[in-house]
Amino acid sequence: MTDAPRSFVVFADDWGGHPSCVQHVFRRLALSHPTLWVNTVGLRPPRLDRRDAARVVRKVRTMLGGRARDNAGAAPREATPDAGLKLQVCAPPMVPWMRPEPVRALNRLAVHRALRRAAAHLGPGEPVLVAAVPNGVDALGALPFAAVVYYCVDDFANWPGVDASAAERLERELLAASDVVLATSEHLCQTRISPKGPTLPLPHGVDVEHFSRASDPVTTPLDGVRRGRPVLGYLGLVDERQDVALLVAVAEARPDWDLVFVGPTDKAPDPRLRRDNVRFVPAVPYARVPEALAGFDVAILPYVRGEVTRAINPLKLREYLASGRPIVATSLKEVARYHPRVRIADTPEDFQREVQAALEGPRDLRAEREALVREESWEARARAFLSATEDAVGRRR
Numbered sequence: 001m002t003d004a005p006r007s008f009v010v011f012a013d014d015w016g017g018h019p020s021c022v023q024h025v026f027r028r029l030a031l032s033h034p035t036l037w038v039n040t041v042g043l044r045p046p047r048l049d050r051r052d053a054a055r056v057v058r059k060v061r062t063m064l065g066g067r068a069r070d071n072a073g074a075a076p077r078e079a080t081p082d083a084g085l086k087l088q089v090c091a092p093p094m095v096p097w098m099r100p101e102p103v104r105a106l107n108r109l110a111v112h113r114a115l116r117r118a119a120a121h122l123g124p125g126e127p128v129l130v131a132a133v134p135n136g137v138d139a140l141g142a143l144p145f146a147a148v149v150y151y152c153v154d155d156f157a158n159w160p161g162v163d164a165s166a167a168e169r170l171e172r173e174l175l176a177a178s179d180v181v182l183a184t185s186e187h188l189c190q191t192r193i194s195p196k197g198p199t200l201p202l203p204h205g206v207d208v209e210h211f212s213r214a215s216d217p218v219t220t221p222l223d224g225v226r227r228g229r230p231v232l233g234y235l236g237l238v239d240e241r242q243d244v245a246l247l248v249a250v251a252e253a254r255p256d257w258d259l260v261f262v263g264p265t266d267k268a269p270d271p272r273l274r275r276d277n278v279r280f281v282p283a284v285p286y287a288r289v290p291e292a293l294a295g296f297d298v299a300i301l302p303y304v305r306g307e308v309t310r311a312i313n314p315l316k317l318r319e320y321l322a323s324g325r326p327i328v329a330t331s332l333k334e335v336a337r338y339h340p341r342v343r344i345a346d347t348p349e350d351f352q353r354e355v356q357a358a359l360e361g362p363r364d365l366r367a368e369r370e371a372l373v374r375e376e377s378w379e380a381r382a383r384a385f386l387s388a389t390e391d392a393v394g395r396r397r
Helices: 021-029 050-063 101-122 134-139 164-177 186-191 208-215 244-253 286-294 315-323 348-360 366-374 378-396
Strands: 008-012 035-039 087-090 128-131 147-152 180-183 199-201 231-235 258-262 278-281 298-301 327-329
Touching: 008 021, 008 101, 008 134, 021 035, 021 378, 035 101, 087 101, 101 134, 128 134, 128 378, 134 164, 147 164, 147 378, 180 378, 186 199, 208 286, 208 315, 208 366, 231 286, 231 315, 244 258, 244 348, 286 315, 298 315, 298 348, 315 327, 315 366, 327 348
Parallel strands: 008 035, 008 128, 035 087, 128 147, 147 180, 180 199, 231 258, 231 298, 258 278, 298 327
Antiparallel strands: none
């Protein structure tokens, strides 16, 4: 190990968007560890609709930004939450398809050029490659890496609209090259195995102080969430993993409840949800998320059960817990671990009954959950990540 802090090259979602678990970890690690963050293209080919067209335009603009930028190219350090981070962000010019092979080869060439150009800023010693998406495997060969870490956050082949066969092929290659796999759920721990090193659990963390603000009396609920009747609130990406049939049944049976979804939508919401008591509120900056939660009477996790959700460990689960809000959820394996602090219901009738019971109970449950989430901070997750990484570097030596 060199005397200088370990440096990292990270392939993940776009830096500066709504924080993923990988961003949360590296907001801690990049305080002392030089980090090159690579914005990658998604594994889902773009659709011919307005939403995806807007995403493509944003991606192209980012890629045309050129060389790596300190602190995501944001305003001066005093004006950005990235201030003080030893962080650069680059966005190689890539096309949003993983095949045929000549297209992948073109993307790989762009990635290698971008990494070689930016690597001098990482300092001495070989960096660790961290891939949080399967196409991060295409960084191999660009630089000498001290170790390869697969930060496995989901079952990408089962994401709605993803090119499943391409995702599976890329992930097999990444697993074969990984010195350690860090997985966010038990299912991923059991199914993502590398021949070179261990697979270790690394569940999501939470910023307890930030989310507990949701139950502070001084926190004003976000505009557009409350309008005079109980709010069943959902926070995060709205996509095909939500149990629409369940939601429609609850909305129809209880017109006196509002179902409010705060966050981005993967595509136009299911037309069955076009109801007076179902509303969609655009995503808000991370700093204002507690204001959204402050408007919820009950926080909900209404996911379908099946292959598409078998591997997920919702990041918002711990955020809900830290907020103190009552929670009603369907029986995902990682969520059901928190029963009875999380009420579990899979049928419309059970869901209504559990929501009603939650509405009749206390709205601020922070005191009973404090010990539960206090040990699950992002600082603790970052320390565990770094320890596993150094162990992997040592094994490779």
